[in-house]
Amino acid sequence: MTTRIVELRRGILKKNDELAAGLRNRFTSAGVLVLNLVSSPGTGKTAFLERTLRELRARGAQAAALVGDLETDNDARRLAASGAPVRQINTHGICHLDAEMIARHLEGWEGVSLAGLNYLFIENVGNLVCPSSYDLGERIRVALLSVTEGEDKPLKYPGLFNSADAAVITKIDISEPCGFDRELALHNINEIRPGIRIFETSAKTGAGMDAWLAYLAEQAKPS
Amino acid sequence: MHELSIAASIVESVTESAAAYPGARVKEVRLRVGALASVVEDSLQFCWELATEGSPLAGAALVIHILPVILHCDACGVDTEIAGVQSFRCPKCGQLAADLRQGRELEIESIEIDEPDLVLPDPVEEQV
Numbered sequence A: 001m002t003t004r005i006v007e008l009r010r011g012i013l014k015k016n017d018e019l020a021a022g023l024r025n026r027f028t029s030a031g032v033l034v035l036n037l038v039s040s041p042g043t044g045k046t047a048f049l050e051r052t053l054r055e056l057r058a059r060g061a062q063a064a065a066l067v068g069d070l071e072t073d074n075d076a077r078r079l080a081a082s083g084a085p086v087r088q089i090n091t092h093g094i095c096h097l098d099a100e101m102i103a104r105h106l107e108g109w110e111g112v113s114l115a116g117l118n119y120l121f122i123e124n125v126g127n128l129v130c131p132s133s134y135d136l137g138e139r140i141r142v143a144l145l146s147v148t149e150g151e152d153k154p155l156k157y158p159g160l161f162n163s164a165d166a167a168v169i170t171k172i173d174i175s176e177p178c179g180f181d182r183e184l185a186l187h188n189i190n191e192i193r194p195g196i197r198i199f200e201t202s203a204k205t206g207a208g209m210d211a212w213l214a215y216l217a218e219q220a221k222p223s
Numbered sequence B: 001m002h003e004l005s006i007a008a009s010i011v012e013s014v015t016e017s018a019a020a021y022p023g024a025r026v027k028e029v030r031l032r033v034g035a036l037a038s039v040v041e042d043s044l045q046f047c048w049e050l051a052t053e054g055s056p057l058a059g060a061a062l063v064i065h066i067l068p069v070i071l072h073c074d075a076c077g078v079d080t081e082i083a084g085v086q087s088f089r090c091p092k093c094g095q096l097a098a099d100l101r102q103g104r105e106l107e108i109e110s111i112e113i114d115e116p117d118l119v120l121p122d123p124v125e126e127q128v
Helices: A014-030 A045-058 A074-080 A099-106 A158-163 A182-192 A209-220 B003-018 B041-052 B123-127
Strands: A002-011 A033-038 A063-069 A086-090 A119-123 A140-146 A166-170 A197-200 B025-034 B061-067 B070-073 B078-081 B099-102 B106-115
Touching: A002 A014, A002 B003, A014 A033, A014 A099, A033 A045, A033 A209, A045 A063, A045 A074, A045 A119, A045 A166, A045 A209, A063 A074, A063 A099, A074 A086, A086 A099, A140 A158, A158 A182, A182 A197, A197 A209, B003 B025, B003 B041, B003 B106, B041 B061
Parallel strands: A033 A119, A033 A140, A063 A086, A063 A119, A140 A166, A166 A197, B025 B061
Antiparallel strands: A002 B106, B025 B106, B070 B078, B070 B099
């Protein structure tokens, strides 16, 4: 017997990364801005996205969404009320979306062509751990945090918050009864992801949505 | 709990690489995992056993080398390791630093294999 060490230096999620890189190329050449929305269950991703889709459509932009959940198409039905094309991805127990699921659900999506879109939103499965490892080919990863969750969420889940390109605080209309310490939350986000753009929003009242939509428009501009 | 998916990806990748060494047995798989990679070491070890059970990799050890976060500080112009993942500040000057140079790795560094020796007739050995 001879013992030998073989250097591999190979990414564990190489297959996902390669698929995601292919998707990113497709999105770039189609001129569509793709965002991956990640948060815990209950943060209000769906309400926030519903409002975003509605407001984008009202401004004449073409937006669509892929929405990930373990089971049910409830979220897709809620989002479809905005009038935007929406497709549900059921992972049946898997705690995150991966690039293969995105590629598969882009195929045969009736009435949707990437080139006809300005924005494609991917609402990830509610989970603050696992989605951070899986690149979906998005250009912007958005971490969401609601005022009901506690200001230390970014410190508890640094892997996810550090990988985000933008942060959204949701449900600010109820921040007072929740005793939400705004300064502390902003501080914690900034400790984990220095310099990140932070949006403070309420899907219910529409507060903060203008700044968010202006950011989307600025990011969607061809560079 | 995505450690099972990760363990399955490691099994796939190592099995593919080990195929270049016919007859070899994989004794050890060494990983480099960044402190921000969102992987729980115990959970990955547990899933590794499940994922390798009944496969040619059964019994192979999984060695996980955790890499600390290294930040590049623009003010100091140097890369420094930070303790923990609760504050992304340069340990030298205390400035927030967003430029991550290490800490998100999730890779198979190497594998240790036992290769069968070539069997050649050796009359000298037979006399012993």
